[in-house]
Each structure stands twice: as C-alpha cells, then as structure tokens.
Amino acid sequence: AQKVTQAQTEISVVEKEDVTLDCVYETRDTTYYLFWYKQPPSGELVFLIRRNSFDEQNEISGRYSWNFQKSTSSFNFTITASQVVDSAVYFCALSSGTYKYIFGTGTRLKVLA
C-alpha cells in the first residue's frame, strides 16, 4: 500500500524563524517520486519540487531546502527565515509507477509578523 503521512496538522512560527515540515511515505516500489506543493488561500496547488527515489541529494532553492532520506522514508521540507507570505497549507505527495498522486493531509503553516 502507498501512503503519505504529514503528522503536523498546523504549525505557527514568528517571522524569520526556520521551520521544518515533516513527510513520511510508504511504498513497496523501488522507483517512485516525491513532491511538495503549496496551497495558498486562493486554492491553487503550486508545485515546489519533485524528487525521484534514486536521487538522495538534498536540494536548496533560495530559502527552501529539502532533505530526502530513504533510510527513514522521509522527505522533509525546511523554510529558512520564514516570511508571512509563506503562510499556506503544504502538501507532500507520492507517485510510484502510476499517474496517480497520493497526497498527505497537509500541514497548515502560519507565519506571524
């Protein structure tokens, strides 16, 4: 079975703090892809990153960074020096051998000024 768990329902931080959003996944496939999407209040899911199962190299994009660890089946997302505009719901998703995405339940991030 495939599953994505985002245990943190809601996180509140003060602006400029760093914050890490956790994602744990389950799949029996050896080839799979992991994604992070941001959903602002407007509702659109904004693509942030895709990572395949053979590439465990961590990635940094500006204030965003991702830590992929196959040993713990985790794909965590860190925002450095958070800003109010980062406030949104963040979803982790899994796709393995199929076109279907399996989404987690999301983490609501509130960044307070």
Add this chain to the structure above:
Amino acid sequence: GAGVSQSPRYKVAKRGQDVALRCDPISGHVSLFWYQQALGQGPEFLTYFQNEAQLDKSGLPSDRFFAERPEGSVSTLKIQRTQQEDSAVYLCASSLLIFGEISGNTIYFGEGSWLTVV
C-alpha cells in the same frame, strides 16, 4: 493560457441539482486529471484523460459523477443529483507528457472549483 483555468470558482447547489465544472488545461498538455479535496484533507484522485480518452475513472465516487474531454482539450466534470457529501474543492490538473512514457511526471493544478451543496 499560462496555467490551468477552472470555472466556476465557487458554486452553491441545492441538493438534487446537477452541476458542471469546467477545466481548461495548459495549452498542449496531453494528460488531464480531476482530483477531489474535502475540507482539511489532501486531494484524492478521481479520473485521468490522455487526450480525449478517459483511461481511468476508478476514483469517481459514484455513477452520479461523469467526466468528459471530447476534443482532447477542455474537460467537464458533471455531478448529477448533488448530495451534501459532494461538497468539496474539485481540482483539475494537466501534464505535458503521457504517463507510461515517463513516470512521476509533474502535474500542474488549477485553483479549483469550490462546490457547496446545501
């Protein structure tokens, strides 16, 4: 257009009413998906089109749900005799490539159609 466009953005339907939700994918995108997102949940797969062919409708909750993409571009999700449990955001997404050629292809979502059944 530049992104996936959906209409209407908001729809309030009386129970038993039929509704139609439209999706205009990114130009040239072959694959099109519909997802349903209940309040406080992640999106769940409904159906997949490759051009005009509906290759997978396994996620449609009941036979009251029907989707089509007759010319391989715009798609419509129709819900007949709406019920309160149909209240959700319906997200359309598209992708340039055909799945099966390159697995794990990135899909791009629209803003969704927020359906409330009263």
